[in-house]
Structures are given as C-alpha cells and as structure tokens.
Amino acid sequence: MKNENLKYRLMILPVFALLTLFMYIPVVRSIGIAFQHYTMFDLSKVKYCGLENFSKIIFDPDFNFFQILLNTALWIFVSLFFQFTLGFCLALLLKKPFKGRGIYSGLVFYAWALSGFAIGLVWAWMFNGQFGLANDLLLRAGIIGLPIGFLSDPNFALISVIIANVWYGIPFFAIMLLAALQSVPTELYEAASIDGAGPVAKLFRVTIPTIMPTIVSTTLLRTLWIMNFPDIIYAMTNGGPANSTNILATQMINKIYKNYDYGQGSALGVIIIALLMIYAVIYLKIASRKETSV
Amino acid sequence: MKKALIVLLACVTLGFAVSCKGSGKVELTFMETMTSPERTAVFKEMIAGYEKENPNVTINLISPPYDQAENKETMMLNNKQTLDVIEVRDYSVKQFVNNKNLENLEKRLASWEDGKDLLPITLASARTVDNTAYIIPEFFYIKALFVRTDILAKHGIKTYPATMDELIADCIKITNKKAGQYGFSFRGKSNEFKISDLLLLSDVPNIDPENVYKTTDGKFSLAEPAAMAAFTQYVKLFKESVPADGINWGFNEQVNAFVSGTCPFLVQDPDTVALVDQQLGRDKYTVVPLPVGKSGKAYLDYGFASLAIPSYSKNKDAAWKFITYMNSPKENSFLCQKYGPLPVHASTFKDDTFFSTGVYQAWSTEMSKTDSYVFVKYPLASDKWPGWAQLHEQYMQSVLLGKMTPEAATAKYADYWK
Numbered sequence: 162m163k164n165e166n167l168k169y170r171l172m173i174l175p176v177f178a179l180l181t182l183f184m185y186i187p188v189v190r191s192i193g194i195a196f197q198h199y200t201m202f203d204l205s206k207v208k209y210c211g212l213e214n215f216s217k218i219i220f221d222p223d224f225n226f227f228q229i230l231l232n233t234a235l236w237i238f239v240s241l242f243f244q245f246t247l248g249f250c251l252a253l254l255l256k257k258p259f260k261g262r263g264i265y266s267g268l269v270f271y272a273w274a275l276s277g278f279a280i281g282l283v284w285a286w287m288f289n290g291q292f293g294l295a296n297d298l299l300l301r302a303g304i305i306g307l308p309i310g311f312l313s314d315p316n317f318a319l320i321s322v323i324i325a326n327v328w329y330g331i332p333f334f335a336i337m338l339l340a341a342l343q344s345v346p347t348e349l350y351e352a353a354s355i356d357g358a359g360p361v362a363k364l365f366r367v368t369i370p371t372i373m374p375t376i377v378s379t380t381l382l383r384t385l386w387i388m389n390f391p392d393i394i395y396a397m398t399n400g401g402p403a404n405s406t407n408i409l410a411t412q413m414i415n416k417i418y419k420n421y422d423y424g425q426g427s428a429l430g431v432i433i434i435a436l437l438m439i440y441a442v443i444y445l446k447i448a449s450r451k452e453t454s455v
Numbered sequence: 456m457k458k459a460l461i462v463l464l465a466c467v468t469l470g471f472a473v474s475c476k477g478s479g480k481v482e483l484t485f486m487e488t489m490t491s492p493e494r495t496a497v498f499k500e501m502i503a504g505y506e507k508e509n510p511n512v513t514i515n516l517i518s519p520p521y522d523q524a525e526n527k528e529t530m531m532l533n534n535k536q537t538l539d540v541i542e543v544r545d546y547s548v549k550q551f552v553n554n555k556n557l558e559n560l561e562k563r564l565a566s567w568e569d570g571k572d573l574l575p576i577t578l579a580s581a582r583t584v585d586n587t588a589y590i591i592p593e594f595f596y597i598k599a600l601f602v603r604t605d606i607l608a609k610h611g612i613k614t615y616p617a618t619m620d621e622l623i624a625d626c627i628k629i630t631n632k633k634a635g636q637y638g639f640s641f642r643g644k645s646n647e648f649k650i651s652d653l654l655l656l657s658d659v660p661n662i663d664p665e666n667v668y669k670t671t672d673g674k675f676s677l678a679e680p681a682a683m684a685a686f687t688q689y690v691k692l693f694k695e696s697v698p699a700d701g702i703n704w705g706f707n708e709q710v711n712a713f714v715s716g717t718c719p720f721l722v723q724d725p726d727t728v729a730l731v732d733q734q735l736g737r738d739k740y741t742v743v744p745l746p747v748g749k750s751g752k753a754y755l756d757y758g759f760a761s762l763a764i765p766s767y768s769k770n771k772d773a774a775w776k777f778i779t780y781m782n783s784p785k786e787n788s789f790l791c792q793k794y795g796p797l798p799v800h801a802s803t804f805k806d807d808t809f810f811s812t813g814v815y816q817a818w819s820t821e822m823s824k825t826d827s828y829v830f831v832k833y834p835l836a837s838d839k840w841p842g843w844a845q846l847h848e849q850y851m852q853s854v855l856l857g858k859m860t861p862e863a864a865t866a867k868y869a870d871y872w873k
Contacts, residue, residue, distance in 0.1 A: 200838070200841070201529055201550060202549070202550050202553065202838050202840075202841055203550070203553040203554070203838060204533065204553070204554045205553065205554070223846050223849065223850075223867065223871075224849065289700060289708065290698055290699060290700025290703070291698045291700050291708075291712065291717060292711065292715065307632070308698070308699075308700070310698075310699040310700040310702070310703070311700075312700070312703040313643065313699055313700045313701065313702035313703040314699065314856075315856060315858075318703075398644075398703060399644055399645070401643075401644055401702070401703065401848065401849070401852055402643070402644075402702045402703060402852040402855075402856060403849055403850075403852040403853040403856055403858060404849050415845055418526065419841065419842070419844060419845050420841045420842040420845065421550070421841045422841070422842070
C-alpha cells in the first residue's frame with residue numbers, strides 16, 4: 162500500500178515540478194515584488210517599500226482607482242451575463258440535430274479559437290468612427306445622421322469593448338453547455354411531459370437544475386478569465402478615452418510595459434488575485450447552498 | 456579493446472577541440488527590436504553581405520515581435536543571456552546604462568574612419584546618456600508635414616502652410632463634416648504627446664534644447680502663456696477639423712485618414728514615406744518642413760534607434776566590426792532607402808540623390824535651417840519619463856472631450872514634473 166502511494170506521488174511529480182517552476186515560483190516572486198520599489202528603469206534602486214505600491218495605486222491622483230474598479234466590474238458582469246445568456250440560447254438551438262449542424266457549429270465556435278488581440282484589432286476597425294462597418298451600416302440605414310465615435314466617446318467606449326468581448330465569449334458557453342445538455346437523460350423530459358410540464362417548465366425544472374454544476378463551474382471560470390483578459394481592451398482603446406475603459410488588467414499591463422514599474426504592476430496583480438479569491442469563495446458558497454436546496 | 460576505445464575517444468575529442476579552435480569561427484548574436492517583416496528582410500540581406508565578406512563570422516539574428524521586443528531585450532540583458540550586438544531605442548538607453556548593460560564605445564568611435572562622416576545630430580544622439588557614446592545611431596525619425604496635393608488643389612490651396620496659424624486656418628477652411636472632409640490627421644493615443652506637444656510649444660520662443668519641457672530660464676514650458684494659448688488653438692483644431700474619433704487614433708488610423716483623403720494634413724516621421732508611396736504614389740502627396748509657430752521656430756524631437764554592444768559580450772571586437780559595417784554610409788543608406796527613416800552620415804544627404812531630392816528635401820531643410828528648426832530632447836533620463844506618455848494621453852483626451860480645461864490639464868502636467 163505504501164509502495165503504491167509512493168508510486169502515485171512519483172507520477173504526479175513532473176506536473177508538480179512544472180507547476181512550481183512556471184506558476185508557484187512566479188506568483189510568490191511577484192507577491193514579493195509587490196512590496197518593493199522595483200522599476201526596470203533603474204534596478205540599482207530596488208528596495209522594500211512596504212505597502213507604498215498599494216497606496217500609490219489606490220490613491221493615484223491621475224488614474225482613479227475606483228473608476229477602474231467600476232469599469233472592471235461592468236466589464237466582467239455585463240460581458241458574463243450576455244455571454245452566458247446568448248451562449249445558452251445557442252446551445253439549446255444546437256441541441257436538436259439538423260442538416261449541416263456540424264459545419265454550423267464549427268463556424269460558430271470559430272471565434273473562440275482566435276487570439277484576443279486579433280479580435281480586438283478587427284473590432285477596433287469595425288467600430289472605427291470614420292471608416293468602420295458599424296457606422297456605415299447605421300448611416301446607410303438612416304438610423305444616425307453623423308458617425309458615432311464608438312471608441313472615442315466615453316459613453317460608448319466601454320459598451321463597444323464589451324460587445325466585442327461578448328462576441329468572443331459566446332462560443333465557450335455554447336460548447337460547454339451543449340455538452341452538458343446532451344448528457345441530460347431523456348427519461349427526465351419524458352417524465353416531466355407525463356406530469357404535464359410545458360417547454361418553459363421543462364427548461365427551469367429539468368434542464369437547468371440538471372446542468373447546474375456545469376453552469377456554476379463555467380460561469381466561475383469565465384469570470385476569472387474575463388477579469389484577466391485585457392487583450393481586447395488593449396487593442397481597441399488601451400484603456401481610453403480618458404480612463405473610461407481602463408480595467409485592473411490593462412492598468413497592470415500599462416504599469417509594467419509602459420512605466421516599467423514592476424512593483425506597482427505586481428501590486429495590481431496581487432489585488433486582482435485577492436479580489437478573485439474572495440469572489441470565488443463567496444460564489445461557490447452561494448452555489449453550493451443553492452444546489453443543496455435544489 | 457577497452458584501451459583502444461579510450462584512445463579513439465581521446466583522439467576524437469582532441470580532433471574536435473582542434474578543429475573548433477583552428478576554424479576561428481565567430482558567432483555573433485544580434486537582436487533587433489524595431490521588428491517588421493519588411494525590415495527584417497532588409498537586415499537579412501545586409502547580414503548575408505557581411506557573412507560573404509567575412510566567411511568566418513556567422514550572425515545569428517533574433518527578431519522578436521515589435522510589441523514584445525523591448526521587454527525581451529531588457530530581460531535578456533538583465534539575465535546576461537548571450538547577445539553581442541543589440542538594437543537599442545532612444546527611450547531605453549538610460550535604463551540600460553543605469554543597469555550597466557552597455558559597453559562604452561568612445562575609444563572605438565574615435566578610431567572609426569566613417570565615424571568622422573557622422574552628422575552632428577548622430578554624435579549628439581550617440582552621447583545621449585552621461586555624454587558618453589554607449590550607442591551608435593542607425594537612423595532618425597524627425598517629424599515633417601505630409602500634404603495631400605491633389606485634395607488641397609480641389610480646395611484651391613496651392614501654397615502649403617509655413618506657420619502653425621496657417622495650418623490651422625487651412626485645416627478648418629477645408630473641413631466639411633457632412634461631406635466627410637476634414638483637415639488634420641490627428642493623433643489621439645499611443646504616444647500622442649510626440650505630436651501634440653510639438654504643436655503646443657512652437658509658440659514659446661525659449662525652449663531648452665536639452666529638455667523640451669523646460670524653458671531656458673528653467674520654467675515648465677507647457678505652462679508658459681504662449682503654450683497655453685497654443686493649447687486652446689490645438690483644441691480648436693481638433694473640434695473644427697478632426698473627426699471626433701480622432702481621440703482614439705494611433706499611427707494606423709492616422710495614415711489611413713491621410714491616404715483616404717479624409718484628412719489631407721499629416722505630421723509624421725520619414726518611415727511613413729515608404730508606406731504612403733505604396734498606397735498613394737508621389738503624384739498625390741508631398742512633404743514640407745513642419746510649420747513654425749509664433750516664435751518663428753519649430754521644435755523637433757528626434758527619435759532614433761541605435762546599435763550597441765552588451766557590456767558582458769565575449770566578442771566585442773567582432774561585434775564592433777559588424778556595427779561599423781551596418782553603419783557604414785553605403786549600408787546605412789541602403790537600409791534607410793528600403794525602410795524609410797533618415798540616414799546618419801552627412802555624405803549620404805549630399806551624394807545620394809534619393810535623399811538630396813524629392814520628399815526628403817523637407818527633412819534636409821529641417822536639418823540645415825538651424826535658426827528655424829531647433830532639435831530638442833525629451834527628459835529621457837528622468838525616472839518620471841516612463842510614466843509620462845500614459846498620463847499625458849489621459850489628460851489630453853479629457854481636455855479634447857471637454858471634461859477638463861487646458862489649464863487644469865497643464866496644472867496636472869506641471870504637478871507631474873515637479
């Protein structure tokens with residue numbers, strides 16, 4: 162028995178070593194850097210500075226931290242809501258077999274395979290206020306008289322980047338939920354029909370409760386990913402205009418790549434990790450309570 | 456048997472060692488940072504020429520994607536990874552010198568024959584940090600005004616603006632928003648200060664050439680009354696002759712607006728020439744010197760990239776020889792013709808018709824009329840410098856959106872540089 166145990170431990174060792182090398186050590190190191198004055202500009206001046214990086218970020222007079230937090234929350238939850246709802250609808254539509262379903266699903270899932278940065282560049286052109294497709298269509302349809310500055314007007318910029326993100330994330334939910342839907346036993350629907358349940362009742366009483374574990378895990382995963390996904394914003398607006406689309410992840414990139422300030426960049430990373438951990442714990446608690454009540 | 460095997464092994468090892476030493480092969484690792492597929496191809500051609508001339512040298516070119524190149528270079532230098540020749544951008548020199556990553560090239564520069572032909576601006580740039588030549592510039596970017604001759608002719612404009620006031624007036628005059636005709640090809644993001652500040656400061660007569668954000672009497676230049684008045688004019692230029700979307704325009708959108716004819720005035724660097732040539736052709740545009748401000752001057756910053764040797768390289772002599780080849784007047788002119796920016800030798804501007812005629816005359820004028828065109832430096836050595844672009848952009852955008860007054864933004868800028 163003991164030998165067996167040792168064998169299993171040895172077998173997971175390579176993965177554990179890789180994770181340690183590429184995940185745990187960098188995370189621990191960046192937590193350390195978060196408490197240091199650490200700028201690439203002059204590495205001879207690296208020194209511990211306590212919580213200074215955090216206070217500089219939170220009380221930054223130039224980049225309002227609370228606006229960035231609000232932007233982050235809107236970016237995550239609005240994107241997530243529409244990605245999930247539309248992805249779920251798509252999964253329901255794709256559940257029933259029809260001619261050409263394979264090709265159709267292939268095309269639909271294509272977006273998920275693209276790089277976030279490339280998607281950002283494409284959508285940046287679509288939303289271009291001068292030459293963009295969105296404006297062209299709206300102008301031709303007579304809905305607007307003058308082009309809208311989708312990415313240059315703070316009232317539209319966040320909505321525009323969220324639309325691009327929704328488009329990108331729908332296939333993920335569609336793939337995952339479709340797999341879950343296909344595993345719902347048909348007997349349950351038959352039994353529900355005998356009990357007189359209509360399509361809506363079946364959806365809310367049978368389908369959703371059965372696939373609840375998938376819904377919980379996918380929405381949680383997506384939340385983490387969206388929060389850590391600055392690619393689209395970076396390519397479309399780089400946080401502008403005037404900070405209106407800046408989220409924690411883009412600000413972190415700007416601190417590191419533009420300001421060479423690894424200390425403040427790491428501090429932002431630590432804030433992101435902390436917020437995500439708190440969110441995950443609360444979310445899983447609520448979800449498990451719901452599941453037991455179902 | 457065992458003995459025989461040992462002898463054989465020893466012979467092979469010895470033979471290998473001798474052959475390695477005897478061949479005198481040198482492998483130089485060369486990293487570029489301003490990567491583009493077109494330019495990498497030009498570099499490869501130049502390298503092939505060098506390898507042909509020097510059969511004992513192999514150049515191993517590393518070409519990381521443009522966006523990650525500088526970071527990769529920084530990492531490699533700080534970890535002392537194998538590098539013999541590196542391309543260093545102007546903004547990074549101070550950082551690399553601070554971290555003791557660059558070799559002092561003064562002695563080598565003094566004994567280099569072609570070094571005597573370098574332009575004064577090349578030598579000044581080589582000594583950007585600590586007045587010591589840690590780098591040898593490869594080429595320059597200097598702003599000039601690109602003009603769509605065909606579009607302006609339609610609006611009856613045949614003489615091109617020589618002053619900022621004329622430029623603003625022309626831009627506003629031809630703008631007809633309903634017809635989709637605007638004037639100025641605006642830069643709203645991604646280092647927008649490199650254009651906006653040039654325009655804001657051209658009315659100030661006494662800018663310190665060593666630090667564009669200071670006047671010669673030590674005041675913050677952007678807060679000078681003349682600069683504040685120019686700021687208001689700049690906002691007017693934006694409101695009355697630029698599509699609202701211009702706030703979000705980077706390089707690509709700027710060039711696109713120029714090529715499409717939406718905005719027939721564009722302030723850009725010489726590497727835009729190749730791009731516009733390709734998409735438009737020289738019969739539809741020309742380049743003129745940047746208009747001067749009320750001070751009678753235009754302040755031009757000069758961006759550049761350079762070649763340098765990491766302080767820990769094991770092949771410094773071979774690396775220097777390669778740098779002198781890449782930066783010889785012949786090869787340098789070849790690179791600049793293919794790639795677009797301005798060469799570093801005085802003789803190239805005199806002898807090479809490519810640079811002494813046509814659109815490049817605009818830059819030739821800017822470099823020779825020293826009373827009107829003053830070359831200025833950004834405070835690259837300040838530890839506040841890396842954060843400046845993002846801060847500047849955020850407040851400039853706030854002003855253009857009408858969320859902030861020019862005065863309030865200038866106060867923020869002054870605060871930052873305090």
